[in-house]
Amino acid sequence: MSEPADKADQRKPELCLKEICFRAVRKHFASLSTEALLNLPKPLIEDLLPHLTVCQLDELQPELNQRGISTYSGWAGVLQDMCGPNHAVDVHTEEEARHEVMKLLFTLVFYDVTNAFVMRNSKNLNTPSFLWAAAKSIQHFKLITSSHKALQSLTAEQRPLLNVLEKHIRSVGVSQSIDLSKRKTQTALYVLHRLLDHGVAKKLVIHVQCPIALAWLLHGRGSQYVHHKLKHLVQSKMEGCISQAASASADGASCRPGLETTSSEDKDDHVPPCKRSKLDEATGKADFTVDPQVLCRTFTPRDGPSAGACPFGQISCLEIRQCGSDSLGVLNCALPTFFCLRSLTLHSFSTFLDSDMLGLASALQQLSESSHSSLTELNIGVLPHTKFTEILLDASPAVTSLHLEVQTVMWGPCLLPNYPRTLEPDISELSLEKLTVKVAELQTDVHFILSVLRRSPHLTSLHLAGMRLPTSSSVSQLLTTLSESNHRLKSLSLEDMKLSDCVPEILTLLRSCKLEELRCNDCRLLEKWSDKEEGLRRLVAALKTVPSLHTLSLAQNRLAKNVCVLAELFSGSSPSSVKRLDISSNFIQPAELLEFAKRLTTHRPRHRLTLDLRRNPGDRDPGTWDAALKRLRPFCVLLLKGWKSTDTMVDHISNM
Template sequence: MMRMHEVYAADIQSRQAAVNNTPCVLSLKLLCMNAASQHDSHVDMKALLELPTSLIKDLLPHLNIIDLERLQPALNDRGISTYSAWIAILQDIWGRRHAMDFHTEEECKKEAMDKLFCLVFYGYRNQGVTKHLPKVNVNSLLLVIAKYLTRFHVKPSRYLLSLGAEQNVLLDSLERTVQCVEVKQHLVATRGQCDCILYVLHRLLDHGQATQLVIHNQDAEVVSWMLQDRASSCHVMCNWRTGINAPAAGECGPRPQEPDEEAAHVVPRKRPRLEPEEEVWATTPMPPVCPRGHIHSLQLRECAQDVISILSPLLPTWLSLQSLSLHTRSVCRGAVLATLLRSLEQLCATSGSRLTELSMLGVLPHPSYMITLLDACPALTALWVEFHPMPGNPTLHPTTSWIYHQSDAELSLSHLSVKVAQVEINVGHVTCLLKRCPQLASLHLSGLRMPSGSSNTLLLRGIAESSGHLKKLHLEDVNMADCLPGLLHVLTTCTMLQELSLRDCRLLERCSDKERALRQLVDCVKKASSLRSLSLAQNRLAKNVSTLAELYAGTSQSTITTLDISSNFIKAADLLEFAQRLQQNPPVAQRVTLDLRRNPGDRDQHTWSSALSALRAVCDFILDDWRSTDTFADHISVM
């Protein structure tokens, strides 16, 4: 490999060449760096750290990933950030125009490691990934990345099958780092590899640090295998059968008991296969006891009702569960729904229950069940619910046996997210619920359809009067066309508000003077000293976007540092006017991040580029690869 002092010499020559205006010699440094980066040997750390800071920064994009990870601590000690190098790796993987919003070196590094592991481990290749592979040994690369991996996706690959080998170093490393296991590919379709997959799952869930489990669209028997014995028992027996590589001696010994495990009496066993074969146990000695991991967070995505029927009986004694998310293919009803609600109520009423976060997407048949659910689980601090109309009867109400009389008891909610699709909701129920949540800090309402236009005003009044601790307010697909005074009242009253998102709220739809209405909103936002993030995405701002530059005009500038104006049909000329006005009144406190995605900049690329150049001096921006020619129609607001 080229020595570092030779690269340094090349740098000196290139600087001299720049003075003498000799382009052919000017590229010598770059040629040397490219040649060095293609060599199989690792960088001499001591030699590199002796180079000038400017040259080290130039060299960073040419280092392979293993060397970059190894050198980062020493580079940081010298005050050199590797942020640009990790961003370059992400750009190789995603493309130059992919929107990236990473603010720190560690965020970039973590994301790059996570994406590279998935692509390399599961055999996916694109030009950006292939670019990095010839420089390193793949096994060594996976071992380096595994140290930073906290999320592991389980699906068949040749590397996954190799994890079943005894004393596998990579699996040992994953045990120590992986906190979340995600099972995506349907396991029944890969029966030949099922033994190895279940062995890896057992190692990560029962021997490792994983406390989060995400299961996508699996059969009931697969889900049952993963969820059984996760409740009141403290250990699980591992039923190793012929054909599965057993762990090494001592690997499955019992772990020290925790205080809440001393009362356990039953020692269950966990099956490595999905179908039981009890005759094996008649001739096979009982295996040693394995430690059983506690699942704190469970997500069942696209699950059928038979999966919910398996989960429900387990819930009352699953005291370690802190977060539960259910996303069903079809709305639950009848006995399945009743059993689920009763089980949740029993769990929350049990001393020692830790369940505080609950997400039900498509599970409940009607918004009225939200009150039922909260009365059954009053200790919840976060609730996400999503309602879809039931086929043939979109207005179905709960059966009388499961309606709780709405009480005035205070709830512990600090986060509430409600999404309703094509179902009319009673605004009085929402406002009464808000009054019972005095500690609410985050509220997200999406798709709400009110009986009348005045109901939206009542909703905003209820938010303003009941949410003194509100820090995040997100309204999406809620008609706010006649509600500007109500929105201004919310901004004035909620003095702790930090994030306001009004996405697809038709803000200016009925305003005769759209610019004047937008200026009123801007003036009120400027007075909200706690506000840091504002989203007006998908509100058809179009040519009125330049008014938003007034946020930073005058002596009292807005505190907004993140401004989302995506999907507003902002043309290139409109963005240029916004940029010029922003240049006249630039933010002085700190740079603003501007979200410009899904706007038709491709229709006048020259003017759009000029606008971006003007903006670059005063803010950062997020772009994407969206093309307006891919759409069938423009926004109505510009017709």
């Protein structure tokens, strides 16, 4: 027996007329004129945005922007739906949100990756129009070589999509190994050729250890170096082609010069071309070219864009995310002639050997000695010693941005005492403007960092993390050096360091520098203060004297009930100009956040404040926590992430 209709209806969520209309607009969008939607009142359009599909948002955005209406709420809603309610949507502009949505969805849809959001919206996303719209919006293309079918579509039915990508993609990522001995690799190589040589892509990100593929990617795109194994394969192929051309001339076979690979053990070399293709399919053996120029003529129609000689692209930004000794060896040989390289990032899962880094320093020095070098950004991890900070800078003194991660190796020989004299540190002035050093070692010799700081009068950004100093040294030395030598400093980030006995030096630094960003995360700021509230009040008073400061982070400092003092940042006749405040992971309880919200309501910030409250125990009293958030929302953008107080380890870490 069925239940009464009125009871069944009570269990369904009630839809208001506006909601029904919004759903109808989404469903019948193609039948409606854009002009009719644009003529709606502005508040109604803003309410409609979260109900539209990605393609609809993309289509309407230009016209809405002309009317002064931002589509940010629509894109942010899509991101929230994709990532879940506990994920903080940390994008602040319409374009940032749009790009993030398109970047995530393009990869999922193009490679047919199973995803709950894509499945729910399959009718709107699995269409050529979406891929076309996304391709015009994204700047990074992720090449997944195992998805041969998807890549192959770019040479057939989706060839126009490749033309669009060619015009918009600025960064290419290689996430899987490229096996130059397999025929199907040709498709991936052709796509790379189109994006790197015909297109505008100047950045290459490699996530795998693949030395010969790295040599193929670098050759002709900035470096004159040819890997010896790649050269051997080319020579072997050319010799085979000459012999094959003589025996197969009756069949019209010909040899195309260029970078080509084959196996000397392939017994099908002398099979006529018309039969060889069938044998290749059956045996998996292939005889094919990897020369970009020949590949382009093979895949592109005669009347296509690559008729005639192909251009050669230049890689100005290179990242190798799994850089072993073999890949580093290829790179070190290529670096001395890599004149167009502007930015270099090298990361290894294990610590680099001293010999690896000395080889890199030598290659960098050869590059820097050339008047054609343009390298200004260097990012390396993981280094075996902090001493390499100066060695690398002396090898490449024109570098303006240096990011290093250091992890001391507790075993094995140390080669540093014997490094070549040409790499000995000197005292000349450095061009350094941005420096990041993240350390994981039992003790850090701070003198190497101090020496770099004294030689870097142009430094504007400094990020130091994890430094453990011997008892004879103090972080106060570092802060004093900054006050004396680095007056242009605008961004200072200190992380996982003991600063509880350095408050006077911090106050001096604030008076001597015009900081715009200050981050003291996990620095035990109040640990030694008997009156923690008074200590924090002194820091707040000093921060208010820095009118240029717009970003402040005090995450993981166990502020807890003392968080209320931070509301004083915005009180008095000279309130702070801080626009972004991070107080995440401070074990702030609901009642304490409510008191903070009440005080902040009394002393409202001059600008809309982005407030990071993630990883605080709001679920201990949800009602009070929600009341606090309600008070903050009118003048704050809140970054929130769920907390589970049942997870005792989370509580323990926050109270350590």
